[in-house]
Amino acid sequence: MPVLVKLDELLHDRRITLTELAERVDITLANLSILKTGKAKAIRFSTLAAICAALECQPGDLLAFQPDE
Amino acid sequence: MKTDNRILLATRGLILLIMGLVAAGAIGLTAAALALPFYRSEVASALAEQAPALNMTTLYPPLYGAFLFGLIALGLIWATLSKLRAIVASVSEGDPFIAANSRRLKAIGWLMVAGQVAAIALGLMIDRVASLTGTHGGGSDLSLNGLLAILLVFALAGVFERGAQMREELEGTI
Numbered sequence: 001m002p003v004l005v006k007l008d009e010l011l012h013d014r015r016i017t018l019t020e021l022a023e024r025v026d027i028t029l030a031n032l033s034i035l036k037t038g039k040a041k042a043i044r045f046s047t048l049a050a051i052c053a054a055l056e057c058q059p060g061d062l063l064a065f066q067p068d069e
Numbered sequence: 070m071k072t073d074n075r076i077l078l079a080t081r082g083l084i085l086l087i088m089g090l091v092a093a094g095a096i097g098l099t100a101a102a103l104a105l106p107f108y109r110s111e112v113a114s115a116l117a118e119q120a121p122a123l124n125m126t127t128l129y130p131p132l133y134g135a136f137l138f139g140l141i142a143l144g145l146i147w148a149t150l151s152k153l154r155a156i157v158a159s160v161s162e163g164d165p166f167i168a169a170n171s172r173r174l175k176a177i178g179w180l181m182v183a184g185q186v187a188a189i190a191l192g193l194m195i196d197r198v199a200s201l202t203g204t205h206g207g208g209s210d211l212s213l214n215g216l217l218a219i220l221l222v223f224a225l226a227g228v229f230e231r232g233a234q235m236r237e238e239l240e241g242t243i
Contacts (some may be wrong), residue, residue, distance in 0.1 A: 031243045041241025 004064045007036045010055050025050040077161050084154050088147060095143045102136040119203040131197035138191035145184045152177050166232035174226035181219045185211065 011018060018036060022029040027047060034040050035047075048059050055062075105112065113125050152173045159165045189211065199205055 027243070034241075035243045039241070040243045041238055043243050047243050 002066050002068050004066055005035055005038050005040070006062055006064055007032075007051075010057060010062060011036075014055055016055070021051070021054060024054040027051075074161070077157060080157055081154070081161070084150050084157065088150050088154075091143050091147050091150070095140055095147075098136055098139050098143070102133065105132070116202050120201065123201060128198065128201050131194045131201065135191060135194035135198055138187050138194055142184060142187040142191055145180050145187060149177050149180045149184070152180070166229065166236040168230070168233045171226050171229035171233055174222055174229055178219055178222040178226060181215065181222060185215050185219070188212070188215075 011021065018032055019029055022032050025032075025047075027050065031040075035043065043063075048062070051057075051062060052059060109125060113123070116123055156165070156170050156173055159167060159170055
Protein backbone atom coordinates (compact mmCIF):
# COMPACT_ATOMS: atom_id res chain seq x y z
CA MET A 1 0.00 0.00 0.00
CA PRO A 2 1.62 3.30 -1.08
CA VAL A 3 -0.18 5.26 1.68
CA LEU A 4 1.86 5.16 4.87
CA VAL A 5 0.36 5.70 8.31
CA LYS A 6 2.80 7.61 10.50
CA LEU A 7 0.86 7.11 13.72
CA ASP A 8 3.86 5.53 15.45
CA GLU A 9 6.03 8.64 14.89
CA LEU A 10 3.25 11.01 15.99
CA LEU A 11 2.66 9.04 19.17
CA HIS A 12 6.39 8.99 19.84
CA ASP A 13 6.70 12.77 19.30
CA ARG A 14 3.78 13.51 21.58
CA ARG A 15 4.79 10.92 24.18
CA ILE A 16 1.39 9.25 24.05
CA THR A 17 0.79 5.52 24.12
CA LEU A 18 -1.63 3.79 21.79
CA THR A 19 -3.83 2.89 24.77
CA GLU A 20 -4.07 6.55 25.82
CA LEU A 21 -4.97 7.58 22.28
CA ALA A 22 -7.61 4.84 22.14
CA GLU A 23 -9.23 6.29 25.27
CA ARG A 24 -9.13 9.84 23.90
CA VAL A 25 -10.55 9.15 20.46
CA ASP A 26 -12.95 6.42 21.53
CA ILE A 27 -11.65 3.88 19.03
CA THR A 28 -10.79 0.37 20.13
CA LEU A 29 -7.16 -0.43 20.76
CA ALA A 30 -7.45 -3.29 18.29
CA ASN A 31 -8.56 -0.93 15.49
CA LEU A 32 -5.89 1.64 16.28
CA SER A 33 -3.34 -1.14 16.28
CA ILE A 34 -4.50 -2.19 12.79
CA LEU A 35 -4.10 1.43 11.68
CA LYS A 36 -0.66 1.78 13.24
CA THR A 37 0.69 -1.39 11.67
CA GLY A 38 -0.52 -0.31 8.22
CA LYS A 39 -2.99 -3.19 7.91
CA ALA A 40 -6.04 -0.91 7.56
CA LYS A 41 -7.64 -0.79 4.10
CA ALA A 42 -9.46 2.51 4.62
CA ILE A 43 -9.89 5.24 7.21
CA ARG A 44 -13.11 7.13 7.90
CA PHE A 45 -13.02 10.93 7.95
CA SER A 46 -14.53 10.77 11.45
CA THR A 47 -11.63 8.60 12.64
CA LEU A 48 -9.11 10.87 10.96
CA ALA A 49 -10.72 13.93 12.53
CA ALA A 50 -10.78 12.33 15.99
CA ILE A 51 -7.10 11.35 15.79
CA CYS A 52 -6.09 14.79 14.45
CA ALA A 53 -8.06 16.46 17.25
CA ALA A 54 -6.46 14.26 19.90
CA LEU A 55 -2.91 14.64 18.57
CA GLU A 56 -3.36 18.27 17.43
CA CYS A 57 -2.10 17.54 13.97
CA GLN A 58 -3.19 17.65 10.33
CA PRO A 59 -4.17 14.61 8.26
CA GLY A 60 -0.97 15.16 6.30
CA ASP A 61 1.02 14.63 9.47
CA LEU A 62 -0.60 11.23 9.93
CA LEU A 63 -0.57 10.01 6.34
CA ALA A 64 2.07 10.03 3.63
CA PHE A 65 1.99 8.93 0.04
CA GLN A 66 4.88 6.90 -1.25
CA PRO A 67 4.49 5.70 -4.84
CA ASP A 68 5.32 2.06 -5.50
CA GLU A 69 8.71 1.59 -7.08
CA MET B 70 -24.72 -10.31 15.84
CA LYS B 71 -27.16 -13.19 16.21
CA THR B 72 -30.28 -13.25 14.13
CA ASP B 73 -33.26 -14.70 15.93
CA ASN B 74 -35.77 -15.33 13.24
CA ARG B 75 -38.65 -17.76 13.32
CA ILE B 76 -38.70 -18.08 9.54
CA LEU B 77 -35.02 -18.98 9.63
CA LEU B 78 -35.69 -21.56 12.32
CA ALA B 79 -38.58 -23.00 10.31
CA THR B 80 -36.35 -23.09 7.22
CA ARG B 81 -33.69 -25.05 9.09
CA GLY B 82 -36.32 -27.50 10.32
CA LEU B 83 -37.82 -27.85 6.87
CA ILE B 84 -34.42 -28.46 5.26
CA LEU B 85 -33.68 -31.20 7.79
CA LEU B 86 -37.13 -32.73 7.20
CA ILE B 87 -36.66 -32.76 3.42
CA MET B 88 -33.15 -34.19 3.82
CA GLY B 89 -34.69 -36.97 5.93
CA LEU B 90 -37.32 -37.65 3.27
CA VAL B 91 -34.68 -37.66 0.53
CA ALA B 92 -32.57 -40.13 2.52
CA ALA B 93 -35.62 -42.34 3.12
CA GLY B 94 -36.46 -42.13 -0.60
CA ALA B 95 -32.92 -43.10 -1.59
CA ILE B 96 -32.95 -46.06 0.83
CA GLY B 97 -36.35 -47.17 -0.49
CA LEU B 98 -35.25 -46.84 -4.10
CA THR B 99 -32.05 -48.80 -3.48
CA ALA B 100 -33.97 -51.48 -1.60
CA ALA B 101 -36.49 -51.75 -4.45
CA ALA B 102 -33.71 -51.98 -7.06
CA LEU B 103 -31.94 -54.69 -5.07
CA ALA B 104 -35.13 -56.63 -4.33
CA LEU B 105 -36.54 -56.52 -7.88
CA PRO B 106 -34.61 -59.52 -9.29
CA PHE B 107 -35.96 -61.70 -6.45
CA TYR B 108 -39.58 -60.76 -7.21
CA ARG B 109 -39.36 -61.02 -10.98
CA SER B 110 -42.29 -63.41 -11.42
CA GLU B 111 -44.51 -61.47 -8.98
CA VAL B 112 -43.87 -58.23 -10.89
CA ALA B 113 -44.52 -59.95 -14.21
CA SER B 114 -47.82 -61.45 -13.02
CA ALA B 115 -48.90 -58.14 -11.48
CA LEU B 116 -48.28 -56.39 -14.80
CA ALA B 117 -49.72 -59.23 -16.92
CA GLU B 118 -53.20 -57.74 -16.98
CA GLN B 119 -52.14 -54.32 -18.28
CA ALA B 120 -49.33 -55.49 -20.52
CA PRO B 121 -49.77 -59.14 -21.47
CA ALA B 122 -47.03 -59.03 -24.10
CA LEU B 123 -44.50 -57.58 -21.68
CA ASN B 124 -41.04 -59.08 -21.80
CA MET B 125 -39.29 -58.48 -18.48
CA THR B 126 -35.86 -58.29 -20.13
CA THR B 127 -36.97 -55.27 -22.15
CA LEU B 128 -38.43 -53.69 -19.02
CA TYR B 129 -35.26 -53.97 -16.95
CA PRO B 130 -32.97 -51.46 -18.73
CA PRO B 131 -35.38 -48.48 -18.51
CA LEU B 132 -36.55 -49.55 -15.05
CA TYR B 133 -33.02 -49.72 -13.66
CA GLY B 134 -32.23 -46.53 -15.57
CA ALA B 135 -35.11 -44.90 -13.71
CA PHE B 136 -33.74 -46.23 -10.40
CA LEU B 137 -30.28 -44.93 -11.26
CA PHE B 138 -31.39 -41.46 -12.37
CA GLY B 139 -33.78 -41.32 -9.42
CA LEU B 140 -30.90 -41.99 -7.05
CA ILE B 141 -28.73 -39.42 -8.86
CA ALA B 142 -31.53 -36.83 -8.61
CA LEU B 143 -31.98 -37.56 -4.89
CA GLY B 144 -28.22 -37.29 -4.36
CA LEU B 145 -28.22 -33.89 -6.11
CA ILE B 146 -31.14 -32.71 -3.96
CA TRP B 147 -29.32 -33.90 -0.83
CA ALA B 148 -26.11 -32.06 -1.83
CA THR B 149 -28.11 -28.89 -2.61
CA LEU B 150 -29.92 -29.04 0.72
CA SER B 151 -26.73 -29.57 2.69
CA LYS B 152 -25.22 -26.47 1.05
CA LEU B 153 -28.42 -24.51 1.68
CA ARG B 154 -28.28 -25.65 5.31
CA ALA B 155 -24.75 -24.24 5.65
CA ILE B 156 -25.90 -20.92 4.13
CA VAL B 157 -28.89 -20.71 6.49
CA ALA B 158 -26.59 -21.51 9.43
CA SER B 159 -24.27 -18.64 8.42
CA VAL B 160 -27.29 -16.30 8.20
CA SER B 161 -28.43 -17.21 11.71
CA GLU B 162 -24.88 -16.64 12.94
CA GLY B 163 -25.23 -13.13 11.51
CA ASP B 164 -22.36 -13.43 9.06
CA PRO B 165 -23.77 -14.41 5.64
CA PHE B 166 -21.62 -12.20 3.40
CA ILE B 167 -18.67 -14.52 3.17
CA ALA B 168 -16.88 -15.91 0.14
CA ALA B 169 -17.88 -19.44 1.21
CA ASN B 170 -21.57 -18.61 0.69
CA SER B 171 -20.90 -17.27 -2.78
CA ARG B 172 -19.11 -20.53 -3.61
CA ARG B 173 -21.98 -22.52 -2.07
CA LEU B 174 -24.54 -20.66 -4.17
CA LYS B 175 -22.53 -21.25 -7.33
CA ALA B 176 -22.31 -24.94 -6.44
CA ILE B 177 -26.09 -25.01 -5.83
CA GLY B 178 -26.58 -23.43 -9.27
CA TRP B 179 -24.54 -26.18 -10.95
CA LEU B 180 -26.23 -28.88 -8.84
CA MET B 181 -29.58 -27.53 -10.06
CA VAL B 182 -28.37 -27.65 -13.68
CA ALA B 183 -27.35 -31.28 -13.13
CA GLY B 184 -30.72 -31.84 -11.42
CA GLN B 185 -32.56 -30.60 -14.52
CA VAL B 186 -30.59 -32.99 -16.73
CA ALA B 187 -31.18 -35.88 -14.29
CA ALA B 188 -34.91 -35.04 -14.17
CA ILE B 189 -35.15 -35.15 -17.97
CA ALA B 190 -33.29 -38.47 -18.09
CA LEU B 191 -35.49 -39.83 -15.29
CA GLY B 192 -38.61 -38.65 -17.11
CA LEU B 193 -37.52 -40.41 -20.31
CA MET B 194 -36.90 -43.66 -18.40
CA ILE B 195 -40.26 -43.43 -16.63
CA ASP B 196 -42.02 -42.73 -19.95
CA ARG B 197 -40.37 -45.81 -21.45
CA VAL B 198 -41.35 -47.98 -18.47
CA ALA B 199 -44.87 -46.53 -18.62
CA SER B 200 -45.26 -47.32 -22.33
CA LEU B 201 -43.95 -50.86 -21.79
CA THR B 202 -46.29 -51.55 -18.89
CA GLY B 203 -49.27 -49.69 -20.31
CA THR B 204 -49.44 -47.19 -17.46
CA HIS B 205 -49.23 -43.41 -17.47
CA GLY B 206 -45.81 -41.84 -17.25
CA GLY B 207 -45.03 -38.55 -15.62
CA GLY B 208 -43.65 -37.06 -18.80
CA SER B 209 -40.43 -35.11 -19.02
CA ASP B 210 -39.81 -31.56 -20.05
CA LEU B 211 -37.55 -28.69 -19.20
CA SER B 212 -39.02 -26.88 -16.23
CA LEU B 213 -39.25 -23.11 -16.72
CA ASN B 214 -39.43 -22.58 -12.97
CA GLY B 215 -36.29 -24.66 -12.57
CA LEU B 216 -34.46 -22.60 -15.18
CA LEU B 217 -35.57 -19.35 -13.53
CA ALA B 218 -34.43 -20.67 -10.15
CA ILE B 219 -31.02 -21.56 -11.62
CA LEU B 220 -30.62 -18.04 -13.06
CA LEU B 221 -31.71 -16.55 -9.73
CA VAL B 222 -29.20 -18.66 -7.80
CA PHE B 223 -26.31 -17.70 -10.12
CA ALA B 224 -27.30 -14.01 -9.86
CA LEU B 225 -27.41 -14.34 -6.08
CA ALA B 226 -23.98 -15.99 -6.10
CA GLY B 227 -22.67 -12.86 -7.86
CA VAL B 228 -24.43 -10.64 -5.32
CA PHE B 229 -22.87 -12.61 -2.46
CA GLU B 230 -19.43 -12.46 -4.07
CA ARG B 231 -19.63 -8.66 -4.22
CA GLY B 232 -21.16 -8.59 -0.73
CA ALA B 233 -18.26 -10.62 0.64
CA GLN B 234 -15.78 -8.20 -0.99
CA MET B 235 -17.60 -5.21 0.50
CA ARG B 236 -17.73 -6.89 3.89
CA GLU B 237 -13.99 -7.52 3.77
CA GLU B 238 -13.37 -3.91 2.80
CA LEU B 239 -15.55 -2.71 5.65
CA GLU B 240 -13.65 -4.92 8.08
CA GLY B 241 -10.43 -3.13 7.08
CA THR B 242 -11.98 0.31 7.54
CA ILE B 243 -11.03 2.05 10.75
